[in-house]
Each structure stands twice: as structure tokens, then as C-alpha cells.
Amino acid sequence: xxxxxxxxxxxxxxxxxxxxxLLRHREAADDLVQDVLERxxxxxxxxxxxxxxxxxxxxxARNLFLNGVRQGGRQGRHMPLDDSEVPAPEPGADRxxxxxxxxxxxxGMREEERSLLLLIGVEDLSYRxxxxxxxxxxxxxxxxxxxxxxxxxxxxxxxxxxxxxxVK
Numbered sequence: 001x002x003x004x005x006x007x008x009x010x011x012x013x014x015x016x017x018x019x020x021x022l023l024r025h026r027e028a029a030d031d032l033v034q035d036v037l038e039r040x041x042x043x044x045x046x047x048x049x050x051x052x053x054x055x056x057x058x059x060x061a062r063n064l065f066l067n068g069v070r071q072g073g074r075q076g077r078h079m080p081l082d083d084s085e086v087p088a089p090e091p092g093a094d095r096x097x098x099x100x101x102x103x104x105x106x107x108g109m110r111e112e113e114r115s116l117l118l119l120i121g122v123e124d125l126s127y128r129x130x131x132x133x134x135x136x137x138x139x140x141x142x143x144x145x146x147x148x149x150x151x152x153x154x155x156x157x158x159x160x161x162x163x164x165x166x167v168k
């Protein structure tokens with residue numbers, strides 16, 4: 001049991017960051033981290049020995065998050081009254097405005113794109129680890145990441161643009 005704790009403990013901050021970036025609510029993120037650790041401990045014997053423990057934990061977090069999203073679609077979304085979507089920027093803080101725009105754009109992206117950007121960009125997973133987490137080839141991860149980055153750039157720089165069609 002001490003070996004299990006020693007293996008899991010260094011990865012808890014990464015799981016917590018990822019959970020918060022997915023949920024944007026501290027208590028919900030802590031609940032997700034607890035669920036991830038509970039599932040990891042109970043299914044420790046199922047993990048692949050050659051795979052990264054960090055990638056495995058982040059995969060569990062992503063899957064639990066997706067299960068919650070699917071369930072939430074049936075139950076409706078919980079919105080606390082005192083929470084605001086984005087913290088107010090400090091006067092003259094251009095970097096804060098850019099970060100706010102990026103966070104807002106991230107929330108507007110599809111979950112798969114957002115998860116991939118967060119795993120590689122924030123959690124610094126390698127393409128191989130991300131491919132294991134998504135259960136797809138590395139080349140697929142690279143092309144999805146390229147499309148997700150382009151989509152994020154488009155949303156941050158110019159907002160949602162609707163292409164015009166020519167009608168004769």
C-alpha cells in the first residue's frame with residue numbers, strides 16, 4: 001500500500017490542475033480528484049505496467065468528467081448564484097484580458113479539443129501519453145492538436161465567424 005501511495009502522490013497536483021481547468025469550480029474539482037484517486041486505487045491491478053501513471057490518472061479524470069457531462073445533460077447544469085464566469089481584470093492588465101479571452105474561448109470549444117489542449121499545453125503530456133489517454137495513434141493526436149490550436153486562435157483573435165454562402 002505504501003508503494004501505491006508513493007506512486008500516486010506526486011501526480012495529484014497535475015490531476016487537481018486538470019480537474020480545475022475542466023470544471024472551473026474548486027469544490028467540484030476536488031470531488032473529481034477524489035473520484036480519480038478512488039478509482040485508481042480500486043483498479044490499480046488493471047493499469048498497464050508500461051504506461052505512464054500520470055497519463056493513466058489524467059485519462060481517468062477525463063473519463064469521469066465526460067461521464068459527469070453526459071449525466072449533467074440529463075439533470076441540468078448547476079450554477080451557483082455567487083459565481084461569476086470570469087474574474088474581473090485589473091485596470092491596464094493586457095495579459096489578464098488575453099488570458100480571460102483565451103479561457104472564454106476554451107469554454108466555447110468542443111470538449112475533445114479543450115481536453116487535448118489542456119493535457120498537452122497545460123499538463124505537458126507528450127504526444128505518446130496523450131495518444132494513450134485518448135486511445136488513438138500519435139499522428140491523430142498531432143492533427144487534432146493542430147486543428148484545436150487553430151480553432152482556439154480563431155476564437156481568441158476574431159470570435160466566432162460564420163462563413164457567408166453565395167446564393168444565386
